[in-house]
Amino acid sequence: MRMLVHRALTGIAVVAGVLTLTFILLHAAPGDPAALLLGPAASPAQLAAGRHRLGLDRPLSAQYAEWLGGFARGRWGTSIVTGRPVRDMLATAWPATVRLVLLSLLLSYAIGLVLGAWQAARAGSRLDTALSVATVSLVALPGFWLGLMLVAVFTYLLRLLPAFGAAGFDADFLGTWGRFIDGARHLALPLATLTLIGVGGAARVIRGSLLDALEQPFVVTAHAKGLSDARVLVGHALRISMTPIVTLLGLSLPALFSGVVFVEGVFAWPGVGRVLVEAVQARDYPVVMAATAISALLVVAGNLIADIGAVVVDPRLRTRVSGR
Amino acid sequence: MSGVWRDRRARVGAALLAVVIATAVAAPLVTAGDTSVPRDIVASRFLGPLSYDVSGAFHLLGTDRIGRDVWTRLVYGGRISLAVGFLSVILSVIVGMLVGGLAGWWRGWPALALTALTDFALALPRVVVLLLLAALWKPSTALVILFLGMTGWMPIARLVQGEVRTLSANSFVEGATASGARSLWVLWRHVFPNTLTPVFVVAALGVGNAILAEAGLSFFGLGVQSPTPSWGNMIASGRDTLVNAPWVAAAPGVVLAVVVVGCTLLGDGLRSAIGRRQSVVG
Numbered sequence: 193m194r195m196l197v198h199r200a201l202t203g204i205a206v207v208a209g210v211l212t213l214t215f216i217l218l219h220a221a222p223g224d225p226a227a228l229l230l231g232p233a234a235s236p237a238q239l240a241a242g243r244h245r246l247g248l249d250r251p252l253s254a255q256y257a258e259w260l261g262g263f264a265r266g267r268w269g270t271s272i273v274t275g276r277p278v279r280d281m282l283a284t285a286w287p288a289t290v291r292l293v294l295l296s297l298l299l300s301y302a303i304g305l306v307l308g309a310w311q312a313a314r315a316g317s318r319l320d321t322a323l324s325v326a327t328v329s330l331v332a333l334p335g336f337w338l339g340l341m342l343v344a345v346f347t348y349l350l351r352l353l354p355a356f357g358a359a360g361f362d363a364d365f366l367g368t369w370g371r372f373i374d375g376a377r378h379l380a381l382p383l384a385t386l387t388l389i390g391v392g393g394a395a396r397v398i399r400g401s402l403l404d405a406l407e408q409p410f411v412v413t414a415h416a417k418g419l420s421d422a423r424v425l426v427g428h429a430l431r432i433s434m435t436p437i438v439t440l441l442g443l444s445l446p447a448l449f450s451g452v453v454f455v456e457g458v459f460a461w462p463g464v465g466r467v468l469v470e471a472v473q474a475r476d477y478p479v480v481m482a483a484t485a486i487s488a489l490l491v492v493a494g495n496l497i498a499d500i501g502a503v504v505v506d507p508r509l510r511t512r513v514s515g516r
Numbered sequence: 517m518s519g520v521w522r523d524r525r526a527r528v529g530a531a532l533l534a535v536v537i538a539t540a541v542a543a544p545l546v547t548a549g550d551t552s553v554p555r556d557i558v559a560s561r562f563l564g565p566l567s568y569d570v571s572g573a574f575h576l577l578g579t580d581r582i583g584r585d586v587w588t589r590l591v592y593g594g595r596i597s598l599a600v601g602f603l604s605v606i607l608s609v610i611v612g613m614l615v616g617g618l619a620g621w622w623r624g625w626p627a628l629a630l631t632a633l634t635d636f637a638l639a640l641p642r643v644v645v646l647l648l649l650a651a652l653w654k655p656s657t658a659l660v661i662l663f664l665g666m667t668g669w670m671p672i673a674r675l676v677q678g679e680v681r682t683l684s685a686n687s688f689v690e691g692a693t694a695s696g697a698r699s700l701w702v703l704w705r706h707v708f709p710n711t712l713t714p715v716f717v718v719a720a721l722g723v724g725n726a727i728l729a730e731a732g733l734s735f736f737g738l739g740v741q742s743p744t745p746s747w748g749n750m751i752a753s754g755r756d757t758l759v760n761a762p763w764v765a766a767a768p769g770v771v772l773a774v775v776v777v778g779c780t781l782l783g784d785g786l787r788s789a790i791g792r793r794q795s796v797v798g
Contacts, residue, residue: 221652
């Protein structure tokens, strides 16, 4: 338990650090958001007034203190570019990102588990080598490139699936069932892109940790008891490999989030990644700060869940924690 | 290091990398013409792979929307992408060995502070930081290398810290310290050289990651800037012509994947070779 509290506190420190770093970077960088907002024709007086309105003429420490206080109390300001409240922009964005990430995690680990277990059971065989080549190549593919290639094939060549957004233009006029189909069709390509890359990583990790587990003495014992190979693999080796797998799952979250940023960019998926990219390109300070904070929060929360997951799947960690 | 070549993965990985690097280095020999100037835009644009244009020039991978030869750009773009990958990893290795080395060598709060710094940097989503940096400062090839280097040092620092901790308990370190050598000199002269092999493994994997990250930045227009070709900005520009000329975006993606696979195989092979050696020695 103490370990989890420690992890949670570290996570909060990381988020606070990310916010501070972002704030410093935004203000250290050249370029003036007031000038960007008012355009090249603005007079010096207008620029000064614009800077005053945005609070940019006050000391940095005061700006930072006010921003941090406001952020903690849920006042995230309004977007300099769109004029919409930042909270509204992100409130609609984050569920789209989480939906994409969770579904692709689920699918990649389900498929990766089957592939990895299959490979571990036949380690060294030609099939194992072929699958290893396939998984290494999948991991090596740039996510946005894979996305573009899927668009080229499934949208332009076969004309099967839509390539942009999370819903069609007519989605509001469809019935419940029609809207579900429409959503699923829009989800297909982004999800496939993330999942294909994820499967490569998952299968590699699962194969590796299963092979480690198969060398353990208790596996020899299980074999000696006369259990079938399949039961040893699933009932004994897989069970013990779950701990490194769940831990690695947590560690892979920052990379997964990076992948999401690109996939959202390719497919115009309305998630946090796309909001972040657009805000960064337009130098929309309040949105960049909030989107960075949300992405750091998502990653830290994911790591924490993975830590809890490791305790759940490994009874040894549990007794160590409660037996103190 | 000679035992490494008994590992098939290491051999295949090194061969893949060698072919790509040799082609990029020999760019003027394996291509004909400039990367930015097409001969006749209207007559020679959007030619498919394995075709000839009006002037009789052969286009192995076709041409893009302004008639530039994709193969030529791919080879010259490889020079940029590979240079960005290798230089940024060299930077990461320098920073990582410095931070990790000192964190493993020192005791007390300076070590804790460096460890905390590494853990913190490791928890950041790299792409978010890169996007932020690249968007705030006007991107150029040199800055991209700097940014990639400064966001890729953490795995090396972690590794070096562990290695230095283990090595500093060895008698040869005690001996060097007892013979009156200054502390940091012992670290530099006696401890660092012993960490180089595992660092090389992580660096091999890092090169692939750095090239991928550069491509990602270029995809958002924040990486190496056109007209200088890099694999990333070639994919980005091929995105607009995906309907009528998919080969423009396809080719650089395939080479990128080949390089990353090469780095991964080499890294995996080296790692298990080191593991074997350590299990033989220990």
